[in-house]
Amino acid sequence: MMKYFHFARMAFADYSNNRLRMTTRFVVYMMLAWVMIGMWRVIYATGHGPVGISLHDMGWYNGIVQMMFFLSPRLFVVIDEDVRSGNIAYFLNRPIPYLWMRLSEGIGALCVHLIVFFTFGTAFLYAYLGAWPSIGVVPVVAALTLLIGGSIIHLLFQICCGLGTFWTDDAAFIYNAYMKVMLLLGGIYLPISLYPSFMPIKLIELLPFSSMVGAPSALLIGVGSFWGVLGLQIVWGAVIMVLLHRFYAVCLRKVEVHGG
């Protein structure tokens, strides 16, 4: 395990030293959160806000949802470059599985983002919205805790997208497709509980996308339970890890057949 720790430590140092990247990311986050909260402000102003959820709480929901996208590093880009440049062949010779090496690097970078976004991001939301959600500060802590699990699952999905480069020569468009699914099924624009009746809400709530972002944030509007979401994250995390491991084995065979 120590070797994984050291890869995570190096990624932590790299990401914490690159202040420009961090600042850009945070500024973009603030802009997107501001815009999304602004959208709900307009909706509430025209009298179409959902009954039982105040604009203030919806603001917190949107702010935390947007935060999720900025916590994980863009790991698929690294894997995409490794595959396209052929560098992956050098990594395969090392006495450490490439897959878990990249995941540990991703977790190292994630830790930097967690520190920055959980402190400054929460402070920004508090300053912008003026107070904690009406349900209290504890659900904020619970939602942020669940975002950690969601971000790790997001990293696993990113690795899947990155490994897709073996077939498509470009991970970006696979990642974009994944992100669009996430936008639709993750409850990014509005809580899943408010989805119209033609959407299979019960099914959507059981999918990994919901457990990664929509369900943790829904705690802020009094929907769902911490342990239920955590259980779902653990199940989906384990399933995706197993599938990813098998997918990686297929990719390895492809490298061995075609060369690095």
Add this chain to the structure above:
Amino acid sequence: MAGNLRYLWALLSITFKSVASQRGAMLLRGVFAFVTHLIYFPVWYVMFSFTPSIGGWTLQHAFLGYGISIACWGIVALTMFGLRTLPQQIDNGELDSYLTLPKPVLLSAALSTSRNSGLGELLVGIGFICFAGFKYHIDLTFIPLILVMGSIVFASGILFFASFGFWLRQFYASAEELYFNYNLMSSRPAPIFTGIFKIITLTIVPIGFMTHIPIEFIMTHQFKFLAFAMVGTVAYAIFAIAFFYHGLKYYESGNRFGVRG
């Protein structure tokens, strides 16, 4: 000037030949782009099933906004992908070889590479716009002009952000983040941008000239909006190009200059 135009045409021809030579990959990416955006658009259906309009912005505005933004993304990816890799080109000293050519550096750097997934996005964008046109009886006469203007605004925005790479090392990842969100925000409803954000959307991140004001023109047929968008597009393009050349002067004054055969 005529020489530069011939050079521009030659570069574009090479780009299209390259795209056409990879038909399989292009088709796969095109299909993926199509499916991707079809998956995404129901988000707006969900949103507008909840509220009939967002400050006057309805589903037809959303179709047009998303169509224009994704088509512009596709046009820029297809023809000017080099703009997006500019921070990398600067970091790797790749502009050196263009500096030795008698042609404008910006043309060479911008049009040197392309992404064939752009074709899929362009077609999807046009598909969304046409669907909106037929379903809601919207006059689409000016759409080609609006797409050209939108692409210029988007490309100028990319150029502006990418030019920070002259002063900031390893800016590529940050710049990619900015381009993506720049395009994403252009498809957001115009009425949600108020106050300081309204000013930002008409100045440093001029998504207003890319989607919001042209859509206002399409829906109201008031030519003052088109004129405003045109003036804004030209002004922002001049500003971005001037900023790039300012950065290029800084690059030329560096000590990394080299010439490759």
